[in-house]
Ligand SMILES: [Zn+2]
């Protein structure tokens with residue numbers, strides 16, 4: 454199985470997974486890079502996985518239909534380019550011989566879903582759309598901090614070696630915020646140096662790993678004393694003496710919205 458991030462727009466990755474003959478693509482916001490990759494490698498498009506309704510994730514779906522030889526799976530509770538097969542948390546779908554578990558991860562949008570699969574002979578795969586980014590997380594356009602925190606915790610509970618296929622290359626800008634709010638974290642310093650080298654060499658920082666994200670992503674670390682203290686220093690009047698992880702999450706998310 455080959456996993457390829459196809460760059461699109463300014464900072465999107467359209468994830469292509471193939472077995473040398475057939476491929477699936479996740480969130481094809483633009484059809485052109487997908488069609489070019491399929492043609493260049495002589496691959497059949499065997500299926501499409503969609504995580505949420507934003508245009509940069511579904512905009513290329515209709516243009517790929519004429520070459521598609523399989524299903525389009527999409528979240529049950531979001532507006533989608535019809536027809537699609539609707540799925541939700543607890544469902545499982547099979548593509549390329551892999552069984553993908555569907556996870557409900559509301560927060561960025563109200564009906565956002567993610568897909569997780571064990572891969573024989575390789576590390577597991579997570580396609581999480583705009584929920585979890587390396588060193589960051591999606592903005593709360595439709596959901597509450599409580600929902601998003603729970604969604605992120607469910608992703609953080611996946612196997613540590615899971616390859617996290619995020620939909621945007623936001624890592625370096627996320628790391629600037631992460632180092633601001635978690636300055637004494639040595640894992641963050643090491644990871645930032647690696648990511649800077651990757652980007653300088655023109656390579657993606659993704660896929661990320663669940664194990665690494667648990668060490669460096671402030672939005673997965675809201676129960677840690679260091680993050681709690683940062684949140685309290687930032688919003689001393691808003692937060693109780695011992696803020697809950699959701700309080701910390703909400704404070705960090707709002708703080709990052711205005712962080713440059
Ligand atoms: Zn989005």
Ligand SMILES: [Zn+2]
Nearest residue numbers: 507509583620
């Ligand atoms: Zn997006």
